[in-house]
Amino acid sequence: MVVCGDDALAHRIAAELREVYRERVTLVLPSGREPQRPRVLPALPGLGRATALLGRVSAAMARTSLLSSDGPGADGDEPPEEAVRILESAEADDETLIEARIPEAGALALVYDDDETNIHAALRARRLNPRLRLVIRLYNRKLGQQLEELLDQAAAVAARDDPEGAGAVDASTTVLSDADTVAPALTATAVAGTSKVIEADGLLLRAVERPPGRPGRSGPALCTLALLSPSADEPADEGGAHGGLGADDGPVMLPDDATAAAAVASGRSPVVLEAVSYAGREVRPRTLRGRGAPLGSFFSRRLRFSLAGIVGAVLALAVASTLTTGEPPLHAVYLSLLDLFAINDPAVDEPLARKVLQLLSGLTGLLLLPVLIAAVLEALGTFRSAAALRRPPRGLSGHVVLLGLGKVGTRVLARLHEMGIPVVCVEADPEARGIALARRLRVPTVLGDVTDEGVLEAAKIGRARTLLALTSVDSTNLEAALYARSLTPRLRVTLRLFDDRFATAVYRTLRAAHPRALTRSRSVTFLAAPAFAGAMMGRQIIGAVPVERRVLLVARVEARGHPELAGRTVGEVLRPGRLRVLAVDTSAPDDPGADDAPAAEQTGQEREPAHLVHELGDGYVLRPQDRVLLAATRQGLGELLGRRPVAAGIRQD
Template sequence: MIVCGDDALAERLAAELRDLYRSQVTIVVPAAGAAAEPEPAVTGRLRAAALLGRVQAAMNRAAPAADDSLPGQAPRVMEAPVLDEDALLEAGVLRADALALVHDDDETNIRAALAARRLNPRLRLVIRLYDRRLGQHLAQLLDQAAVLAQPGLDPDALDTSTTVLSDADTAAPALAATAVAGTSKVVQADGLLLRAVERHPPGRGEVADPGICTLALLSSTTSDPAGAEGSDASGRDGPLLLPDDRTVAASTGRGTVVLDTVTPAGPVPPPRRLSGRALPFGSLFSRRLRWSLAGLVICVLGLALATWATTENHPLRAGYLTLLDLFAIDDPAIGEPAARQILQLLTGLAGLLLLPVLLAAVLEALGTFRTASALRRPPRGLSGHVVLLGLGKVGTRVLARLHELGIPVVCVEENPDARGIPLARRLRVPTVLGDVRDEGVLEATKVHRAHALLALTSHDTTNLEAVLYARSVKADLRVSLRLYDDAFATAVYRTLRSAHPRALTRSRSVTSLAAPAFAGAMMGRRVLGAVPVERRVLLFAAFDVAGQPQLEGRTVAESFRPGAWRVLAIDSTAPHERRPDLTAAPEEERTGAAPTGLVWRLHPGYVLRPTDRVVVAATRQGLAELLGHRPGTRDAARH
């Protein structure tokens, strides 16, 4: 396995491959001189050694407690000034089973993927891309290139695949769930959409809806400020993945994550664009101006009715005379009855009031058009909202998720050119530009009236400083920090819990949530997606029953191993008509015109046959065993 990258995701991914799958790993890192911001004090050799040390530390953190087997071979770390064909050849791409390109730069990953596919058409590629639509087109292109490079082989028999993943998409549902309970998580793999929903414990006399099946039991301390959560290590009170029915029935008072619906995934709707034609009336004129204009209209109508009632004119002529008086273009009512003279004076006064209102409307409309692309400021009476710190890749996805859930959000971002600024502008989300550590920035977000604070910047110390200051403003504020180092996260959690025992504190690591999905994808095209459950990850994969001793010849109930894997669905399509990849759905299935062929509500006594293909939910350890890499054995079978 080859991992190209030098950030936290590369470290966690290498640890995952080595620890769970017992794979030989080569890590390719940029040379010190190739970085965008050179570090003259750190040479390339020291940089590689530092990365190797961090990988070893990540392995120690991720190692299962019950695993007493010998550790896998230590990763090989090499430097490459440019990730070109020569660097890939030196890393062993011709002999490799899979290549993961997890650089933070999409262009670097795309260039390396094209080069790697030319060098080794059989290579499994896992690419980290933020742009979803570009990722879909790139995966189709690279898979087509792999088939054309091997004309004599059946495409269905190829173990070649291209998987495009985003760490931000994987972690966003879990991060959003820390701000509000009861959120849903979606696994979308082009032609397949699985929706996992968090549900509160049923009250007295209520019956819990298990959905299709129960995927996980949430921590017993999910809503308890004094709970044991706080790091990426799972405690005894942590979440239970894939529990059996008896455990679910006995675990009263704990929330659940259930598989709710499975539907064909429709086409991705185009993003809404803010244009002058789409601007609503309310965004052009303020509420005070609208009320003033409405009052004048009512006043003019009243004067027109009074003119009609006091004269013998036709209603239309009465209205016409009122408008003439309003715009001061009618003759003075000299010699007319007193009522007519009084009404003319009142109408003239209304006309004087109308002029500044019209002028204000014009100026405000022009100003609105000029600032239509500007960021909104938090409203004065805002309360019960979520304060989101950081609009990078992760923060942008979390903002989109919270907006879909209808949760009011106020964002804080230091960089005016950050990735999430255009999204915040398009969604009209209030945003404060400034350093969160500066005085007055958090106060501008109305944090004293907020429901929760999500600190998602890429700097642990910045997140901690913001949380400490927010807690000094509102002691019971619900906070969630994005922290990488597990020991640091534990220390932060314990300190905050001691200082604020009644406030809920949670920590999340984006890389720990995303690394299992990347590692599973490197083992083959069978991984469909991942669902984060608190600090752990549940993977969805497709397997052919043939050659799987844990599945073949067993009933659905017998194949279920609590805490490891569970068969969710069976592909009812005939073997000769199946697609090699469940994620490559035809157009008619994406639009819902044709069924997917998957049967989800299975009879427990159904015997799995060698010709069956099943969809399985598995933990990290369970997936490793199903793929033939058992953490408890010294020499795992090579995939």
């Protein structure tokens, strides 16, 4: 695996590949000097500008025994000091890529902060190795989709020219954006209070730790993913070994139902899988088709009541005219309207009742004039302010306060709006990237510095459900969180912090100060790296769930070509400790001739969500065309996908 980048995301991806997937990694770093000979990760002090960042990566890997000197490497034939090779180069040109062994590499991640640099390097890499699996970091979605098609087409051409080479591997191209990648995890903290959420085939699932004997707030568990160590009282990210009985045994991964029930009954805490849904009040405003202004904003409530009163008065006058003069109802309404608009002849020679009704109609017409003027002014004001930012409405509660509308905040806002979750945005820059989206979606927005007094109050923070502090300044996010907690001590808070150690310190301090409130500190690189690393391993892996010092992989696999899946029941696929079926996408038709083009894809319609196991039952027989969502350990998934075995002595889970 080769990773090229110029920020913390590249280092985090390299650590993820070694820690989770046990892969050999070459890390290409930018340098102002000429490219040097490859260096290995333990020799970090001589890496110039990257010394501090790589030092933290080395320390993290040392803590997880990735670079231990008392055992073989991931493949059994590689010395541990060669775990991560470091190569310095000013740019990822042909010479650098060749020196990084791109012609023999299995996957390449290009995560430079500049889109143009990533595109140029991707084109060079595809030319050097048509069989290479590419993962590219781009913010521009449209350009990324076109680049995927171009590079996949180039790989397909190479596969036709060399069917025994390029066609034998997954030479796919995956374009990811760190903002798009972290948006689901950040959104999940607002919905479910955790970022351990997996999105696949229309399902939103989360892994959550439960104390023994408690059913949880989201309903019954779909299955048990793991049983925590008996002494695992601290969260996994707090590190350190736990003393006590069973501490050295580690968690039990993917137990069967009988084992899980017995362990929970004995007092062990399980990690269970739950379906995620938003339980708060959804906002579904009625809007004009093609417009962003709500229908009720054209006229205020007082104006609507005034118009209704005048209409009622006209009808009452028409009824009185019918009863007193004997006029037909329609003609009576017509005469009342003429009198109302003062365009009827005076009732000089008419009976007294007719004269009185005409005077009352004229008086009603005088009352109608200011109402009509107010209606016109309000309608003009509505159209004039349709492009303006909406203010938070009165009585709003249970909403999410979103601080910062940059790249990440804009993506999170879009996802929250899609889920129907009420949001109030706070942004200091009126020209920020997400302001246009907030205006178009008619999302209430407060313009102002969140550190100024009164800004959070204007966002109704006192009645909010969650605070998402996603600005690009750590101190601003922390100050906003502390001030919000002073107003609402039990407010759910999620902070975006760039420095991992600072994020850990903030998390522990806030948790100690507010033990009953949910606090999450998140780093964008920490959340995005697993998705990039998973894409480098192949499109089957869609997520990873950490359990103490181990990890569970979530993969999407088609049953065809896997004897362990096709033709077997869901219950038979279960392999305790290694493999478990979570859900099955059964949308593909039964006709074998249409397997390669499912009906949903042919017609372009949206796929239905996959069926969870409890919906299908353990007796469901997997068809070859079914797509199966699996939870597996590295060893179980490696055996299923036929990857190379991992040497004995290396922890598999």
